[in-house]
Amino acid sequence: MKGRRFTMGEVIMSLLGGALVSVVGVIALFAMRKDERASANTYKK
């Protein structure tokens, strides 16, 4: 591998190859906040 050009390509692909699931997970957590608010209102009654 000597003389190979430095690249961040492998790191970027590693991030895409795993953390994408985490990103969608964070989005899902935000989406669940609507349910939590509705739940709090329902069970407060």
Add this chain to the structure above:
Amino acid sequence: MNVQTIIIILSVVAYVVVGLVVGRRIKNTEDYYVSGRRMPTFLIVGSLIASLISTNGFMGETGWSYGGNFVNEMVINTFTAAGLAFGVIFFGRYLRRAETLTMPEYFGRRFNSRSIQRLAGIITVLSITCYLLAVITGTGVLLSELTGLDLIWCYLISFACFVSFTFYSGSNGVIITDTMMFLVFFAGTAIAMPYLFESGGGLGGLIENLMNNPDAPEGLLAYHGNLAGTGSTDAFGAVMYTVIYGLVWFTVTGISPWQAGRHMMAKTEQVAIRAGVLGAIATAVFFLILHLMAISLINVDAGLQPERALVWGFYNLAPAFVGSIALAGIMAAGLSSAATFLSIIGFSITNDILDFKFKDDKQKLFTSRMIMLGFGVLAFVLAVANLGGIRVVAWLASTLIASTWCVVAFSSVWSKKITSRGAFLSMLTGFVGFVVTKFLYGLGIVSIFYNFLDPFFIGIYLSIVFAIIGSRGQQRTQLEIDYFDKMHITPEIELIPEEIKKTKLYIWIAIIVGVAMSVFLILYWAAPYNGWI
């Protein structure tokens, strides 16, 4: 007859028997089409993954990795996994709430239009028939490889198997046999894994061995993968190809009838969300391991036929019993997808395309079953005619439905502006745009349809444009407005605090697993490959 063949035959007989026993509980179309909407998380996860991972996943895609496109596959698979979680949150749970029998019926009711239901039904049938063809080809090839029987006989055996239990037990049987099959291929892969890694020099030294292997395919460990495998001439083109097909599969798992449609069977929406999230975790991890196994075979023999490589590994590198379970797993993956596809075809034609007033549920069930039989035969005939490679046909089918439905599916839930005319034109132009450009590009008549002009994107662009143009000057009817508003009212049963807390726990696990996978890939692959450690 060798031990592999005996175990595969026994497993196939077990699926048929279970399917037939479960089929006895079918009382009406709701049982047959959506398993009575009472399925727990575990069965939905099993069915999601079993429908997603077919022989294409085990043979076509691992073959692509083995041929030098491991990195591309890994990224595409993570998009695929992420789509499961995204899809259920922003589409699947609303589909579940709509309580329809099929997805085209959902579109029909949402836009109060029989034409949309019929169009969506036709697109479903065309796309899934292609997919069914890919799967029956895969199971036939595998069986032939193992038994030495003539390929046509093997197609016939696999046809007889999945048609028999789907025909009789519908979704009720498919969801249970899917889960059985999912357990078989999970267990089979897990127990065969150490033997395959060991033969390739061990998991710890895999990357280093591949870096020093002169026979390893060009670009195998580079971020762009093997350029030839993506049809590109430069790294940018190969990365674009990866991202594009990642987005395609993200959409497929989010909105396709054989994935999002599984949520219609869930006991509650919280169950559907948990199943989508768990499915995402299992898919991401399972695919990563499977593809690492595929590339470890390069260190054993770099000259294998790519689509047969994993089968060869299970057969030759693991002890006979272990290899048999793994091979039975691949067969199971194919049969489970075929059963799901066949059931969706039967339901769509009966429920969405045919304009026929059925006398009763019995007549509707009978019609569904006859249609399944007919399409099973059609897929068999097309497979015998040898109409294409496993991965090529499967990816064509998935792209078609994703390109055509994506815009209408998400806007049916999130847009207050799209009307029935807009939805119909969006779906139709997406379909025509995809098919025409794919045809022109495939035949070499026009060469510009790649990257962001890929037929998939042409379909999406046309879908967006015509959804906007078609909705202009038309008001939503009161029925459409009421349906939309009702769809956004969360039923009280979905708001139990403990249930929401449990769902959030699953989501947190997915977040942690995703980060852990990236850290693993950086330390295991990116850093040593670049000489940083």
